[in-house]
Amino acid sequence: MIKRSVLTAVVILIGYHLLLPHLSRRFYQILGQQRGNFLREENYVADPRPSTNVIVGSSMAQTLNDNTLGPNYTKLTFPGNSVLTALELIKRSEKKPNLVLIETNACWKDADAELLHDAFDPWSVELRQLSPIFSEEGRPANFLGGIVEACVRRSCQIGLSFFPKRHEVLALSTPQTDPGEPVVQLKDVNMAEWDRTPPADVLNRQTAQLATLVDGLNRRGCHCILFTMPMDNTLANLSGPRTWRIKMHEQFPPSQYDWLTFDSTHHYLTTDGVHLIPSEADRVTETLLDQVRHIVDGSDYRARRTVAVKWTE
Amino acid sequence: MLFNSFPFVALLLATFVLYYLPFMRRWQLYVLTAASFVFYAWEQPVLLFLLLASIAINAVTSYFIATDSVSRQRFWAVTGVALNLGLLLFFKYSPLFANTFAGGAKTSIGHFLVTIPLPIGISFFTFQGISLMVEVFRDRQAAAEGKGHLVPGVVPGSFVEHLRNTALFKSFFPYLVAGPIVKAHEFYPQIEPKNLRNVNWEAAFRALTVGYFLKMVVADNLKDSTFWLEYPYFTLDSVPTLIALLFGYSIQIFADFAGYSLIAIGLGHLFGFRLPTNFNFPYISRSFSEFWRRWHISLSSWLREYLYLPLGGNRRGKVRTYFNLFVVMFLGGLWHGAAWSYAIWGTFHGLALAVERLFKDRIRLPQHWLVDSLRVLAVFSFVTLAWLLFKLPNFGDVLTYLGSFVNNHKPTRYLLVAAIITYSAPVILYYAWHLLKQRWALQLQRYEFLLFGAVMAAIILNSGSAGRFIYFQF
Numbered sequence: 011m012i013k014r015s016v017l018t019a020v021v022i023l024i025g026y027h028l029l030l031p032h033l034s035r036r037f038y039q040i041l042g043q044q045r046g047n048f049l050r051e052e053n054y055v056a057d058p059r060p061s062t063n064v065i066v067g068s069s070m071a072q073t074l075n076d077n078t079l080g081p082n083y084t085k086l087t088f089p090g091n092s093v094l095t096a097l098e099l100i101k102r103s104e105k106k107p108n109l110v111l112i113e114t115n116a117c118w119k120d121a122d123a124e125l126l127h128d129a130f131d132p133w134s135v136e137l138r139q140l141s142p143i144f145s146e147e148g149r150p151a152n153f154l155g156g157i158v159e160a161c162v163r164r165s166c167q168i169g170l171s172f173f174p175k176r177h178e179v180l181a182l183s184t185p186q187t188d189p190g191e192p193v194v195q196l197k198d199v200n201m202a203e204w205d206r207t208p209p210a211d212v213l214n215r216q217t218a219q220l221a222t223l224v225d226g227l228n229r230r231g232c233h234c235i236l237f238t239m240p241m242d243n244t245l246a247n248l249s250g251p252r253t254w255r256i257k258m259h260e261q262f263p264p265s266q267y268d269w270l271t272f273d274s275t276h277h278y279l280t281t282d283g284v285h286l287i288p289s290e291a292d293r294v295t296e297t298l299l300d301q302v303r304h305i306v307d308g309s310d311y312r313a314r315r316t317v318a319v320k321w322t323e
Numbered sequence: 324m325l326f327n328s329f330p331f332v333a334l335l336l337a338t339f340v341l342y343y344l345p346f347m348r349r350w351q352l353y354v355l356t357a358a359s360f361v362f363y364a365w366e367q368p369v370l371l372f373l374l375l376a377s378i379a380i381n382a383v384t385s386y387f388i389a390t391d392s393v394s395r396q397r398f399w400a401v402t403g404v405a406l407n408l409g410l411l412l413f414f415k416y417s418p419l420f421a422n423t424f425a426g427g428a429k430t431s432i433g434h435f436l437v438t439i440p441l442p443i444g445i446s447f448f449t450f451q452g453i454s455l456m457v458e459v460f461r462d463r464q465a466a467a468e469g470k471g472h473l474v475p476g477v478v479p480g481s482f483v484e485h486l487r488n489t490a491l492f493k494s495f496f497p498y499l500v501a502g503p504i505v506k507a508h509e510f511y512p513q514i515e516p517k518n519l520r521n522v523n524w525e526a527a528f529r530a531l532t533v534g535y536f537l538k539m540v541v542a543d544n545l546k547d548s549t550f551w552l553e554y555p556y557f558t559l560d561s562v563p564t565l566i567a568l569l570f571g572y573s574i575q576i577f578a579d580f581a582g583y584s585l586i587a588i589g590l591g592h593l594f595g596f597r598l599p600t601n602f603n604f605p606y607i608s609r610s611f612s613e614f615w616r617r618w619h620i621s622l623s624s625w626l627r628e629y630l631y632l633p634l635g636g637n638r639r640g641k642v643r644t645y646f647n648l649f650v651v652m653f654l655g656g657l658w659h660g661a662a663w664s665y666a667i668w669g670t671f672h673g674l675a676l677a678v679e680r681l682f683k684d685r686i687r688l689p690q691h692w693l694v695d696s697l698r699v700l701a702v703f704s705f706v707t708l709a710w711l712l713f714k715l716p717n718f719g720d721v722l723t724y725l726g727s728f729v730n731n732h733k734p735t736r737y738l739l740v741a742a743i744i745t746y747s748a749p750v751i752l753y754y755a756w757h758l759l760k761q762r763w764a765l766q767l768q769r770y771e772f773l774l775f776g777a778v779m780a781a782i783i784l785n786s787g788s789a790g791r792f793i794y795f796q797f
Binding site (some may be wrong): 011012014015016018019021022023026039041042043044045048124143144148149150151154155157158159162163166186196198199240 | 368523524528532544547548554555556558559563727734737738739740741742745746771775776777778779780781783784785788789
């Protein structure tokens with residue numbers, strides 16, 4: 011029984027290895043936020059390109075528009091996670107991106123040990139090199155889940171068509187692209203959550219970790235640019251975000267580090283007080299790129315950079 | 324220490340090798356106990372002192388029950404049970420007491436009480452300790468009345484030997500932090516030198532494979548989806564999504580806990596111990612009483628043996644029976660967690676059991692597969708709805724969730740629903756296989772290796788990110 015089961019498992023693994031390149035990707039889907047994080051992490055580490063520009067951050071920077079950013083930018087943003095995870099990934103992968111844009115909003119969590127383990131554990135790396143079936147992209151659930159998703163979507167649409175006001179309902183059943191108003195409950199919870207001053211030891215520890223990583227990348231020759239993702243103005247001025255901003259500017263003074271700035275008087279539209287709605291995120295992406303261009307092309311760039319490197323030394 | 328972590332695998336391998344080395348045979352129990360202490364102390368070493376204190380209390384009091392004069396046996400039994408309950412009440416229920424009666428963290432005593440750490444597994448090893456007290460006491464009572472020994476071999480002649488056995492009984496790592504709750508008479512007679520030749524490899528393989536599959540492939544993947552069942556995220560979801568989330572959580576909690584229990588049973592087999600079955604396909608129960616005979620069987624039988632029957636069970640009239648059911652389920656609910664939502668959850672089940680008993684004598688349902696299916700569906704729906712109190716310990720959030728069925732006109736998150744269906748499907752197949760096996764056991768047994776092979780491949784290819792077992796918090 012045990013031997014035959016093990017043999018069957020081996021046969022299934024070999025069969026899946028042979029089948030995977032031929033499987034249709036028509037319904038392919040990544041099931042869940044954390045799985046998406048694993049996929050981004052693995053793809054980044056396996057990316058053979060020597061140096062692209064990287065945006066690191068949390069779900070807030072995740073809203074930045076990929077199309078506007080273009081192929082020269084890789085978004086290493088992990089929803090529900092910390093910016094430290096992405097910076098650790100760059101550091102430990104020994105890559106040397108030209109530009110590293112660092113979102114400084116979500117630094118209170120430590121780097122995700124499981125993501126880093128998956129990226130650099132020699133066994134996991136060996137297995138992924140041996141066969142793509144061991145990578146996040148090759149998980150059987152991505153194929154099955156995609157098919158199930160298509161079936162669920164179709165069934166819901168058929169079911170909803172029996173409703174008297176079916177057109178209204180169907181319209182509601184399509185994903186919202188621009189909700190326009192923040193979801194009240196989520197915003198309330200976020201407000202309560204963010205209206206707390208973080209303890210001094212957490213602030214010091216986390217910013218020190220961030221500083222170590224930023225300085226390490228600077229020494230490697232990367233150009234680190236920091237920014238704070240805009241959010242709902244009421245939330246942005248609460249004690250939590252304000253304290254983090256002040257601490258970040260103390261740790262990374264604008265005279266020595268490059269910072270992107272966004273119009274703080276503008277009323278940013280969000281889905282929940284924290285995450286920008288797509289149209290707003292588009293505008294922020296464009297502003298971000300403009301500023302990056304200005305910093306990189308600007309006359310003061312080289313001088314600033316020299317100062318930064320000296321300071322880190 | 325998680326069963327699916329590298330340190331655990333290393334500890335297991337080292338313990339296994341040492342345990343079965345021929346020249347270590349005399350020291351087998353010490354090897355196992357030492358490994359259990361390392362397992363328990365891994366994350367919070369300081370809590371080991373609590374476990375050691377609990378072992379000492381139980382060894383001493385149970386030894387005195389067995390050896391002291393008949394007139395003092397009751398005193399030692401009451402002392403032992405009271406000390407066990409005292410530890411549990413202090414460490415587990417102080418925050419609840421503080422929040423309910425002492426003004427929460429605002430007062431100095433309240434602040435002290437709410438900051439007491441909850442030692443992992445305390446509910447499990449405390450109940451085992453009580454089982455030891457009661458069984459030794461009953462055994463001595465029976466012996467005094469000339470009825471012979473009920474649980475021979477639980478208390479040996481020497482105190483040192485008893486202390487050694489009790490240390491293993493209380494701390495055996497497969498069940499230490501999340502059960503099954505093993506009773507003294509189930510474990511002590513098994514304490515004897517073990518031989519590698521006697522290991523039931525197939526039983527261990529079956530239990531470990533299915534257990535790890537349920538935990539790593541089903542529960543760990545579902546947890547990423549059912550995360551959205553927390554307040555306020557569910558307020559964003561449509562009715563189909565809300566139903567899918569609750570269904571997914573119901574499957575997750577089963578897969579998580581049944582998976583843990585199976586792993587514990589499999590590990591027990593590796594060291595030559597047979598641990599009791601803890602889950603017997605509870606979601607195909609046709610009644611609530613059947614559900615409690617299938618779900619967390621070791622707890623249900625503990626509550627029945629040490630609480631429901633001593634209260635009088637169903638022998639003291641109908642009203643008293645309903646009262647007993649309520650009390651047992653209320654306390655069973657509180658055992659799960661120090662929050663009133665758990666008590667409500669228990670009462671909810673107590674009410675269901677009482678109503679079921681009330682109608683059982685008056686209504687005879689026909690024996691038909693359709694009726695049975697509807698009964699299964701009704702019980703499953705009720706049980707699933709009650710899990711909401713586990714996921715949302717704040718009762719206000721539960722009401723908001725229920726209100727969302729009426730108030731929410733949001734888009735359905737197809738991908739989320741699809742993820743829940745995809746990862747719940749194996750559990751449905753697991754149940755289907757069980758039902759098919761009842762009818763065609765011999766024919767299907769021949770092909771079971773295919774299923775186990777597929778399950779092993781799924782563990783390798785599709786495990787989720789490791790999460791703590793839900794029942795660790797209890």
